[in-house]
Amino acid sequence: MFIERMVNQGNLPLIERMMKMTARRHEMLSNNIVNISTPGYQQRDVNVQAFQKMLRERSAQRRVAGPGQIRFDDLDPTQMDSDGSKQGMLFHDRSNRSIEGLMSDFSSNAIKYNLFTELLRKQYGSFDNVLRERVS
């Protein structure tokens, strides 16, 4: 119960959820990239804004309820798929695919993922310090 409360306070669950979301987005964006020359393919993406809004609402609830009361692990980024294609007129199948846009989304998503893993690692490191009763 104590450990449960420890890991479910602060920004640890938020970081974990964001990591999950960026990992899921990575999969979807890579699928968009490999299907860049597939005719009629509909690009798919995670709705980042909606997911972050859900996270914000959930953390506002937690601020009222206190740590350990509100759980985050039911927020599933796979439910947030949105149709990432913006209708265009450049191609015959009316998909506005641009490798530049996809690659820049892809790399910024990867950088975010690395940032969240690094943050999570730091958090775990501080837990480790607490458990060993030493300061850094």
Place this chain on the structure above:
Amino acid sequence: MFSSLETGASGLTAQRVRMDTLANNLLNMSTTRNAQGQPEPYRRRFVVFAPGQAGDHSKPGVHVQKIGLDRSPFRMKYEPGHEDANAQGYVRYPNVDMSVEFTNMLEASRAYEANITMLETTKQMLSSTLRLLA
């Protein structure tokens, strides 16, 4: 995350098959006979991509669904002395347009590069995840 590696690999395979097809078109752009030696010109091939892995279409990825034959008419060239010329002196040449093939080749090679970059990024993300354990 590991599935992204498979996805990327399927993209590489598909683009390579596309490149092979394009190279075959270019090689045979003046072939006026078929493999049996009959005066039937080479027909341009093209690949048809479809989403999904080659083995399992429900998995994310891309695969070559089929390699189709271009039904457009052959190029007619006036060469009365040619063995394969018709009664009017015209020879049927393959319906391959070099500029189209080169444009497609460029697209295929760029898409291949994009897939490589994607795989590199995926690998680097996986290794940063593994560092969580250390």
